[in-house]
Amino acid sequence: MDTKEPHLAELVNVTKLYEGPHGGTLALQQISFAADPGEMVLLLGPSGSGKTTFLTLLAGLQRPTSGEVFLFGKEVTGYTQRELQWMRAVRIGFIFQTFLLLDSLTVLQNVMIVSRFAGTGKKEAKEKAIDYLTRLGVERLSEAYPSRISQGEKQRVAVARALVNGAALIFADEPTGSLASKQGMEIVDFLKESVRNERRCIIMASHDERIIQQADSVLVLRDGALNHLPCK
Numbered sequence: 052m053d054t055k056e057p058h059l060a061e062l063v064n065v066t067k068l069y070e071g072p073h074g075g076t077l078a079l080q081q082i083s084f085a086a087d088p089g090e091m092v093l094l095l096g097p098s099g100s101g102k103t104t105f106l107t108l109l110a111g112l113q114r115p116t117s118g119e120v121f122l123f124g125k126e127v128t129g130y131t132q133r134e135l136q137w138m139r140a141v142r143i144g145f146i147f148q149t150f151l152l153l154d155s156l157t158v159l160q161n162v163m164i165v166s167r168f169a170g171t172g173k174k175e176a177k178e179k180a181i182d183y184l185t186r187l188g189v190e191r192l193s194e195a196y197p198s199r200i201s202q203g204e205k206q207r208v209a210v211a212r213a214l215v216n217g218a219a220l221i222f223a224d225e226p227t228g229s230l231a232s233k234q235g236m237e238i239v240d241f242l243k244e245s246v247r248n249e250r251r252c253i254i255m256a257s258h259d260e261r262i263i264q265q266a267d268s269v270l271v272l273r274d275g276a277l278n279h280l281p282c283k
């Protein structure tokens with residue numbers, strides 16, 4: 052038996068065709084990729100090149116037209132819906148471009164809810180949430196509602212929410228997209244630290260080429276095809 056550690060996530064020969072009324076869009080063609088602990092992977096490519104499709108397939112949020120997708124060593128179709136939900140709460144973190152915070156919950160509740168869903172008690176969930184909000188410099192906003200905070204602050208809350216459960220695999224879809232440059236790069240530095248210190252893997256789609264300096268590997272998508280750039 053192979054005793055090697057499985058990849059955190061893997062695409063094997065994946066193609067994605069979106070069917071539409073006027074023919075289909077081939078969003079990804081014959082893509083293979085594996086994500087391992089301790090790596091920050093940057094996914095570059097122009098608008099429409101397939102970056103979001105790549106991330107959502109790798110996270111098991113949608114199925115490929117052909118090919119296989121493995122999460123933590125097992126093909127996604129081998130998991131029950133319940134197992135997938137649990138994995139998304141505990142082992143996978145997401146940071147979306149629009150941050151997707153829940154407007155009816157406070158900042159603190161937005162971060163706590165992930166740990167609560169994973170079964171952590173209220174007191175511990177609160178402590179963990181406050182710890183991350185503090186490290187990201189937004190603890191003073193704990194009782195505020197997302198509609199009353201800035202884009203940069205929302206981004207920090209979204210990062211806290213993605214990391215709070217110790218998820219090994221983090222997907223970030225243009226997390227710096229709507230931000231002034233300095234703030235965006237501070238977040239990239241924070242994420243990079245969590246890759247180094249906690250052996251997480253972060254896969255980040257971005258238009259921001261400054262992130263190339265920070266990445267361990269760089270993938271370039273163009274019209275659904277993938278190129279690996281040599282890195283450092």
Ligand SMILES: Nc1ncnc2c1ncn2[C@@H]1O[C@H](COP(=O)(O)OP(=O)(O)OP(=O)(O)O)[C@@H](O)[C@H]1O
Pocket residue numbers: 069070071076077078096097098099100101102103104105
């Ligand atoms: N649900 C969908 N149905 C049909 N076509 C889609 C769907 N989602 C994406 N596409 C198409 O697939 C291609 C890849 O889209 P995708 O969103 O993955 O690109 P992207 O690189 O993330 O772009 P952006 O930088 O603008 O976010 C595009 O041509 C897009 O129009």
Ligand SMILES: [Mg+2]
Pocket residue numbers: 102103104224
């Ligand atoms: Mg996208």
